[in-house]
Amino acid sequence: MSIDSGGPSPKPKPIDLWRLPEILELRVRRRHFEPAFRVTTEGKDRLVRDAVEVEIRVTEPFPIRGLGPVLWIGDEPLTIAESDGKKTYRFLAFKPNALRADAPISLSWNSPGARRTETRFRFAVPSE
Amino acid sequence: MEVPRNKLDLRDDPGVLSPPILTQPLYACAKVVNVTGYVPGATLDVEINGAIAVAAFPGGSPAPAGATIPLPAPLVAGQHVRARQHHAGATSTWTAVVTVKDHTADYPAGPPRPEMFGTPLYKCGVRTGVQNLLVGCDVWITSNNTKVGSVSGANNPQGVNVSPAYDTGQHVRAWAELCKDPSPPSVEQIVQPPPLPLPTPGFDPIYAGATQVVVNTIVNGARFTLSRNAVQVGTFPCWGGKCIVGLNPPFTTGEVFTATQELCPSDGPSNPGTGTVQPCSALPAPQVGPIQDGDTQVVITQFVPGSEIKVFVNNVKTGDGSGPVVALTAPIPHHATVDVWQILGTCAGSTVQQVNSQCVNPPIVGDPSSLDLFPVGTHEYSDGQATFDGFTYDIRGSIYYPAEDDGTDQPFNKRLAALGRVPLVVCVHGAHSPTTPSYHGYDYFQQELARMGFIAVSVDERQTDENSDWAGWTQNIVRRAELAIASIGYLQQLDASDPIFQGKVDFGHTGLMGHSRGGDCVIAAAERINLPGVTIRAVLSLAPVNSGANSGKPHGYAFMTFLPAADGDVVDNNGAQFYDQAPPDPFKTQLYIDHANHNYFNRQWLNDDTGGGLPIMARPDHENILSAYGCAFFRNALRGDPTFGYLDNLLLPANVQNQNIHMSYDVAGARIIDNYEGHPITVDNEGQATAQLGGLTAKDFPFAQVGGAFNTSFFGNTTGSVCIAKETVGDFREPLSTPVDLRHSEVRVRAAEVYQAPNIPPNPTGFRVGVEDINGTIAWVDVNDVGGLSRPFGRRAFDLGQGSADKTKTMLSTLRFPGSCFGAGAKNLRITEIHAVHLGLNRADGRPIAFDDVEIVKS
Numbered sequence: 010m011s012i013d014s015g016g017p018s019p020k021p022k023p024i025d026l027w028r029l030p031e032i033l034e035l036r037v038r039r040r041h042f043e044p045a046f047r048v049t050t051e052g053k054d055r056l057v058r059d060a061v062e063v064e065i066r067v068t069e070p071f072p073i074r075g076l077g078p079v080l081w082i083g084d085e086p087l088t089i090a091e092s093d094g095k096k097t098y099r100f101l102a103f104k105p106n107a108l109r110a111d112a113p114i115s116l117s118w119n120s121p122g123a124r125r126t127e128t129r130f131r132f133a134v135p136s137e
Numbered sequence: 138m139e140v141p142r143n144k145l146d147l148r149d150d151p152g153v154l155s156p157p158i159l160t161q162p163l164y165a166c167a168k169v170v171n172v173t174g175y176v177p178g179a180t181l182d183v184e185i186n187g188a189i190a191v192a193a194f195p196g197g198s199p200a201p202a203g204a205t206i207p208l209p210a211p212l213v214a215g216q217h218v219r220a221r222q223h224h225a226g227a228t229s230t231w232t233a234v235v236t237v238k239d240h241t242a243d244y245p246a247g248p249p250r251p252e253m254f255g256t257p258l259y260k261c262g263v264r265t266g267v268q269n270l271l272v273g274c275d276v277w278i279t280s281n282n283t284k285v286g287s288v289s290g291a292n293n294p295q296g297v298n299v300s301p302a303y304d305t306g307q308h309v310r311a312w313a314e315l316c317k318d319p320s321p322p323s324v325e326q327i328v329q330p331p332p333l334p335l336p337t338p339g340f341d342p343i344y345a346g347a348t349q350v351v352v353n354t355i356v357n358g359a360r361f362t363l364s365r366n367a368v369q370v371g372t373f374p375c376w377g378g379k380c381i382v383g384l385n386p387p388f389t390t391g392e393v394f395t396a397t398q399e400l401c402p403s404d405g406p407s408n409p410g411t412g413t414v415q416p417c418s419a420l421p422a423p424q425v426g427p428i429q430d431g432d433t434q435v436v437i438t439q440f441v442p443g444s445e446i447k448v449f450v451n452n453v454k455t456g457d458g459s460g461p462v463v464a465l466t467a468p469i470p471h472h473a474t475v476d477v478w479q480i481l482g483t484c485a486g487s488t489v490q491q492v493n494s495q496c497v498n499p500p501i502v503g504d505p506s507s508l509d510l511f512p513v514g515t516h517e518y519s520d521g522q523a524t525f526d527g528f529t530y531d532i533r534g535s536i537y538y539p540a541e542d543d544g545t546d547q548p549f550n551k552r553l554a555a556l557g558r559v560p561l562v563v564c565v566h567g568a569h570s571p572t573t574p575s576y577h578g579y580d581y582f583q584q585e586l587a588r589m590g591f592i593a594v595s596v597d598e599r600q601t602d603e604n605s606d607w608a609g610w611t612q613n614i615v616r617r618a619e620l621a622i623a624s625i626g627y628l629q630q631l632d633a634s635d636p637i638f639q640g641k642v643d644f645g646h647t648g649l650m651g652h653s654r655g656g657d658c659v660i661a662a663a664e665r666i667n668l669p670g671v672t673i674r675a676v677l678s679l680a681p682v683n684s685g686a687n688s689g690k691p692h693g694y695a696f697m698t699f700l701p702a703a704d705g706d707v708v709d710n711n712g713a714q715f716y717d718q719a720p721p722d723p724f725k726t727q728l729y730i731d732h733a734n735h736n737y738f739n740r741q742w743l744n745d746d747t748g749g750g751l752p753i754m755a756r757p758d759h760e761n762i763l764s765a766y767g768c769a770f771f772r773n774a775l776r777g778d779p780t781f782g783y784l785d786n787l788l789l790p791a792n793v794q795n796q797n798i799h800m801s802y803d804v805a806g807a808r809i810i811d812n813y814e815g816h817p818i819t820v821d822n823e824g825q826a827t828a829q830l831g832g833l834t835a836k837d838f839p840f841a842q843v844g845g846a847f848n849t850s851f852f853g854n855t856t857g858s859v860c861i862a863k864e865t866v867g868d869f870r871e872p873l874s875t876p877v878d879l880r881h882s883e884v885r886v887r888a889a890e891v892y893q894a895p896n897i898p899p900n901p902t903g904f905r906v907g908v909e910d911i912n913g914t915i916a917w918v919d920v921n922d923v924g925g926l927s928r929p930f931g932r933r934a935f936d937l938g939q940g941s942a943d944k945t946k947t948m949l950s951t952l953r954f955p956g957s958c959f960g961a962g963a964k965n966l967r968i969t970e971i972h973a974v975h976l977g978l979n980r981a982d983g984r985p986i987a988f989d990d991v992e993i994v995k996s
Contacts, residue, residue: 023748026706027939047526049615052664052688070604073568074746075653075682075706075735077610088684089612094605119610119682120709121842122849122942 026074029116030067030096035130037063039137040101048089048103061102061135063087063114070096076119082132083112088119110134139422140476140491147449147476147489153466154229155448155458157181157222158434160203160272160293164240165214166316167273168290172196172220173203174458176445177482179224181206184231185216196222198349199459200442201381205292212237212273222458230466240271240315246552246590248320249510251276251311254294255357255377257329260305261401262358266376267311267323268294269509274315280307280328296376303328303358321512321550324543331400332356338396340412341379342441344420345390346484349443350412352396353379361398362406381442387482390416417484423460425477425490427789429498430958432469436500437461441481449476449489469494471961472922496958497923501789505772505780506764508589514540514547516637519597523623525616528606532620532627533597534576537587538637549637553590558643560775561628562586564595565621565662567653567680568613569742571602578739579650585764586771592642596624598655614654614686618661621649626668644668646775648675650767652739653707656681656698660691660715675774677767680704680735683711689854691719695774697726697766697784700948701733702930703753705746708944709842714854716801717840726784727801728766729948731930732794738763750935758794765790786953799927799950801887808993810871810974813837813858821991825872833867833978835860840949840989847985850892850929850947857949857989859891860904862978868907869976869988876911876970877993879956884908884974885992888920889949891985892929897945901928902984906954907975908966915975916963918954926952926986947987955996 038061045056063080070092071078080087080100085107087100102108112132115125158174172181175196183191183206196204212218216237222229240248252269265286267276270293277287278297286299291313303309311323338361341351355361357377363370365384373382375398392414397406423446426436435448437460446463448456450473456463469475473494479486519533539559540547553559564583566575576597583593601607601617609616625647631638651659656678663673664687676691679699683689696719698712716727732752736742737759747753765783769790772778782788785802789795811821818837821827829835835858840851847859860869890902903920920926927950933943960968976988 022744024744024746025748026746027941047612047615049611050685052661052686054615071608073570073602073604073607075567075680076708077608077613077684088610090608090610092605092608094603098608118941120941124940 024072026072027118028072029078029126030069030071032065032067032116032128032130034066035063035114037061037133037135039135057103061105061108062099063102064097064099066097068096079117079119081115081117081125082108108132108134138491139488142478142487142489145476145489146452147478148453149447150454151225152227153454153457154222154224154227155456155464155466156229156232157220157458158462158464159218159220159232159235161235162243163212163218163235163237164271164273164315165212165237167212167271169205169207169273169292170218170220171203171205171272171292173199174462174464175199175204175222176224176458177443179222181220181222183208183218183220185218193223198383198443200349202292202294205290207290214239240318244510245556246510246550247318248274248313248315250321250512251313251323252509253309253311253323253326256326257357258303258309258326259329259331259356259358259400260303261331262303263300263360264296264298264358264374264376265311266294266296270295270313271315274313276311276313278309278311280309298374305330322542331404333404335359335398335400335407337408338398338410340394340396340410343388343394343412343414344441344481344484345414345417346387346482347441347443348385348387348482349381349383350394351379351381351442354410355380355398356400359398359400361396364395366392367395388414390414418487420479420481420484420486422486422488422490423477423479425492426501427498428469428475428492428494430469430471430494430496430961432465432494434462434464435475435477437463437477440479443481445480447478447480449478471496471958495922495924496918496955497953499787499789501791501795504765504791505769505783506585510590511539511550511553511588512541512543512547513584513587514538514543514549514637515545518627520627523620525619526612528616530600530620532623534624535583535595537583537593539587539590546637549641554641559590559592559641560643560646560648562591562593562648562650562771562775563621563625564593565617565649565651565655565658566595566598566739567651567655568602568607571599573741575599575739575741578741581740581760582763582767585768589768589772591771591775594624594628596621611684611686614657614684615661617654617658618665618686621658621662622666622668625666625671629668644671647671647673648677648771648775649673650677650679651681652679653735654682656712657684657686661687663691663694664688675771677770678712678715679738679763680707681712681715682707683714689714689718691715692722694722695724695770696722697770698728699762700727700729701735702729702731703733703747703751703932704735705748705750706735708936708941709852710946710948713852713948717853717855721803721805721807723805724784725803726770728762729799729950730762731797733759733762733797747935750938751932754794754797761793762798765793786951799948801949801951803951803990804994807885808877810873810991810993812990813856818858821871823874825874828870830868830870831862831866832864833860833862833869835869840987847891848893849942850894850945852946852948855989857987859985859987860976860978861983861985863983865979865981867978870973871976871991872973873971876972878969879908879959879971880968882956882993882995884954885951885990885994886954886976887949887951887989888926889947889987890926890929891947891987892945894943894945895933897929897931898984901926902980902982902986904986905977905979907977908959908971909973909975910967911970911972912967914963914966916959916966917977918958918962920952922958923952923954949987949989951990
């Protein structure tokens, strides 16, 4: 009988939770929601009809984990996003006045002090 | 610390003999009682209602399970029973009186289900262990529905010899009965072929002077043949693992024991294993469990079976019995030195185990997850859909419930159902790959809850893990909450008309457990749920994020959170924010867990989220923490079980890496001396003027990730005080508006060693708490006398390597300072009239200490 050389069982492939994709394309537009979009703050819902949307197409999807990604417009964090389930994410700003023209755009994970990855994009105020 | 006995002046008073341990509770109809903790060879008396019922019963060896003493007549409810021992001319005091109860007082749905061990069972096996029994019951084993072995008047555990021997493929179960009241059957075992070749038996260390030998590595149900110096002494059936055999005369150094084992004669015996008797000088000191002031017994965690254990308190003999528990003749006084000595037959150990009692050192007692009453049925549901924010979800999940028998869609347990509806626990997983069945990851926890009488549901929320949904962050977590609520709504439909669940669910006692995003979601669910008849009474938030999906202030229920210190995903331990903001309603508990990661509480989440970057406990250690503390939490909060002691650090559960757990806890009704909220540091919560003495400076800071914090190591959501002593002895004095009697109360303080990046000093720091009476007398108790100040869990290198900020935390934990400890520390202290509490920094190391929630709580 031949002898199996054995060997350890393969371990689960390590997942780099902190990996951030690169932004390939970025578009900013105004967005009107019909029906209204629900926004929750400190457990309270409100309905919002207008927002600024920052749509990004990235090199790969964000890894699914507990924390979520943040798209920074300068120092204004955008945390709520929609996705096509693939590589396009639309981050929503419900306080457009907080967004500064020409602010640098960066990505990070939603944790204080998390490293922000700068991108080549800057924020342009969308037309009305 | 192991100390040579001849260096000590131990007064071995032969007249001191411990009362034995009478195994409790005692139930009516029991035909035996079990007595442990006596000196080997002692005789035992059992008294019932003031008359000796059994006199001078020969106890023999107390190993492995004490003496099972037949009674002249079965016990009757209301009888008063006690026991004592005689040895070498001495007689112990009686044990405390135990009143016999009807077992239905504790087990209204009948005796608990027996558990067979060791399993699997093998062909030709002739003995099986059965545990989870009520002492004195009848137990029997069936194979293919035919009784093959029984014991009337069983101990717990109890070995049952079976005849004929098992055969491959047979279906075997154990059963028990007390007062003609049958238990559910044990889990069914199917007999397996023998594991050939059989392993060689081994021996536990054997010492000269002993009269018992422990043979190990015995296959489940095998017989082993033992020889002493090549002379066969007998063949013994064994349930598996270890088996103990008593022999005479006592062993002498160099004697050789040999053992072989056998299952089926046609397969022949194993190779022989040998054990050689070691000299008496090799006998080690025993190991002991935690000892705290006031203890009336000592738990022996390691000892040689069959040995006599003597306990000396401040050199005075205070106990003489045997492991695992030795009762003492007097309570342990404050700051006592306790020496524990092991004597094995004619061999007296040359060393003793010496420990100092502490003011607070909780005992390790039981496992709140081990209550095993019922078979467990499982039911997968998938029925209907719900739509939120344009996302449509299937309502799916798994239900574990107490059943008539184990298996899928078994009928609900009839006897339990006859007693009323059953509390509900709903589990919600967090974000993970949507192809991973995350909701099955808590099956072990569901199983444990169901077997003790809960309905435990885990909601399948994988559809919320799809990237398109997950990216919504706060809104994703709100939808997770709504999907969980939809599942509870579906359970109400089942409760209305389902053949299994109709009328079974007590929605008025609902608990929620959520993990990661699920931990945030369950707090949101409790705030959003509006289903008629549903009352959330307990929420366990395990490693939660804090997205804003809820108010951030868990309220209206008992709250518990787990914070894995080595969390590689939710690195901010956001559950601390929830704990800080939760009112004790009626209580809250936080576990900050060193060496715990994010994923290993869920069996389906296979990867270590630290990627090997931090030292973490094994997966079963994570699961044991959720099992023990989660079961203690829901049992107490939903059903009123007496498991609260595990939630405020009065008791520690067995089978848990307790040294890694740092608890905070708070209860309603505590007298808050100072929580540093809403007033300057110069006054306390009672409006009294505080004082900073001895060069100590105290200042309020937000204990949060905000500007103005002392430094960036605080991750909660509260305000506290940071004290620094510039001189050797600094003191922060907090007066009370009215004096307090501390005889039956304790001072509680939340405190932490402040982490100051980048280094964690090698040595711990600390502080002391003082209480001052109306005469100005101050008595101090050091934090090291109540468990010590927790060290920061260092993770700086890991976090920086991930591109993150340093997430090493200043995480406060609650420390208890019982009034009795202050009273013992200063003879002139008027403990009945304390009018100030002091926080004293006396380490002269200049290191800052964080404080919060200085309280008086009734003990």
